[in-house]
Amino acid sequence: MSFQRIGVLGLGYVGLPLAVALAARHSVVGFDIDARRVAALAAGQDWTGEVPDAALAAVQDRLTVTGAEADLHGCDCLIATVPTPIDGEKRPDLSALEAASRTIGRVLASGAVVVFESTVYPGVTEGQCAAWIGEESGLVAGRDYALGYSPERVNPGDRTHGLGAITKVVAAQDTATAQRLAQLYGSVNGGNIHIAPSIRVAEAAKAIENAQRDINIAFINEVAMILRTADIPVYDVLDAARTKWNFLPFVPGLVGGHCIGVDPYYLATWAEDLGHAPVTILAGRQTNEAMAGFFADQIAAQLAPGASILVLGAAFKENIGDLRNSKALELTADLTARGFAVDCADPCADPTALEHLLGKPPVTLLPPPRAYDAVVLAVAHRAFIGWGPADWAAAVEPGGLIADIKGVWRGKALPPDRRYWTL
Numbered sequence: 001m002s003f004q005r006i007g008v009l010g011l012g013y014v015g016l017p018l019a020v021a022l023a024a025r026h027s028v029v030g031f032d033i034d035a036r037r038v039a040a041l042a043a044g045q046d047w048t049g050e051v052p053d054a055a056l057a058a059v060q061d062r063l064t065v066t067g068a069e070a071d072l073h074g075c076d077c078l079i080a081t082v083p084t085p086i087d088g089e090k091r092p093d094l095s096a097l098e099a100a101s102r103t104i105g106r107v108l109a110s111g112a113v114v115v116f117e118s119t120v121y122p123g124v125t126e127g128q129c130a131a132w133i134g135e136e137s138g139l140v141a142g143r144d145y146a147l148g149y150s151p152e153r154v155n156p157g158d159r160t161h162g163l164g165a166i167t168k169v170v171a172a173q174d175t176a177t178a179q180r181l182a183q184l185y186g187s188v189n190g191g192n193i194h195i196a197p198s199i200r201v202a203e204a205a206k207a208i209e210n211a212q213r214d215i216n217i218a219f220i221n222e223v224a225m226i227l228r229t230a231d232i233p234v235y236d237v238l239d240a241a242r243t244k245w246n247f248l249p250f251v252p253g254l255v256g257g258h259c260i261g262v263d264p265y266y267l268a269t270w271a272e273d274l275g276h277a278p279v280t281i282l283a284g285r286q287t288n289e290a291m292a293g294f295f296a297d298q299i300a301a302q303l304a305p306g307a308s309i310l311v312l313g314a315a316f317k318e319n320i321g322d323l324r325n326s327k328a329l330e331l332t333a334d335l336t337a338r339g340f341a342v343d344c345a346d347p348c349a350d351p352t353a354l355e356h357l358l359g360k361p362p363v364t365l366l367p368p369p370r371a372y373d374a375v376v377l378a379v380a381h382r383a384f385i386g387w388g389p390a391d392w393a394a395a396v397e398p399g400g401l402i403a404d405i406k407g408v409w410r411g412k413a414l415p416p417d418r419r420y421w422t423l
């Protein structure tokens, strides 16, 4: 049975693409508590860059964007895609999930289906979320309404692994609801659905996916630190190792953002609550958290005190403008704290948001209007990968340093008198 009216709570990197995709076939109400976000979307603009203006315009008759929770009344399917960050003690912060669950509770009608997409640890959907919904509505999951979970895997900035191209895991408390959700999500990704046997299985699958990635990168980061100390070129070692059929092709780097740098703490907290010490998971986090400092050490050792530095990239990863929990910004702050005169440029990021975080205007013209003692490539945005001798000559003083954290400029001809450093 198809849904008549679908509510999506949270119109960010995950929720907006979902709401737009669903609106191709359904009537959708997109609700967000951020009035600025609602106004921008109502004006036809997605500042995350995930949904082109034309795609947003194409669904304007079927997608209502609103900041009024009353507009969610009458939805027979409610999907929550709100943030699940960590708090100052690196423990799960479920406050947005609680607020969204309570909103759902206030608008929920008997017989509706409620789906959570936010990344959590096993038990949260059927435990806390169902309890918050119940407190507001008096309704019981599995009796008065159906509860489901479908973890999100989209990879912002990645045009290959968008919503329509990746396998979607769905789960529900009952088989009929799981089938309905498989049909709903399958309608936006060509039926590429995996039905997990329970909500807890789907929650656990999501929690371990990003933790696995974090640990794999941490291993390579630790290897990079060891090889660096031994003065063995890291990327040359990886080139050689990668020729083995089952070597996993991870690369060293800064691990920030709100997924890989956060989700392992959800898994770790859950493990601790169960009485298990999550040694490997937290060791990976510890290594990755140390990388900005490691790179700052490496760069500082090659520069005179007070040298000028341009850091290229401020987003937490390549080809997006998302500045949340960015380790490139941490590197910038670290180098600044060491007394260097540091500027930062990121053509993907919103200059106003970046200025707010830097405490000074970012460099918006590239190559920059003046040359620096060092240029540090911190984020491998497409715009930087194509840099060549003329760009470096403009950006780096003769005798200056080109520090290529990501190794993307290896093997390229440099202008004379510039030093090149990579791992």
Ligand SMILES: NC(=O)c1ccc[n+]([C@@H]2O[C@H](COP(=O)([O-])OP(=O)(O)OC[C@H]3O[C@@H](n4cnc5c(N)ncnc54)[C@H](O)[C@@H]3O)[C@@H](O)[C@H]2O)c1
Binding pocket: 009, 010, 011, 012, 013, 014, 015, 031, 032, 033, 034, 037, 081, 082, 083, 084, 096, 097, 099, 100, 103, 117, 118, 119, 120, 152, 153, 154, 155, 156, 258, 259
């Ligand atoms: N961004 C990703 O790459 C990605 C990938 C997979 C999974 N996830 C997970 O998906 C979830 C959402 O992530 P995101 O990146 O889309 O976050 P986001 O911050 O981009 O968007 C969340 C939106 O929810 C809104 N919001 C907050 N509280 C709300 C509430 N009570 N009611 C309605 N709206 C509310 C915010 O204003 C914001 O617009 C998180 O659990 C995240 O871990 C994210």
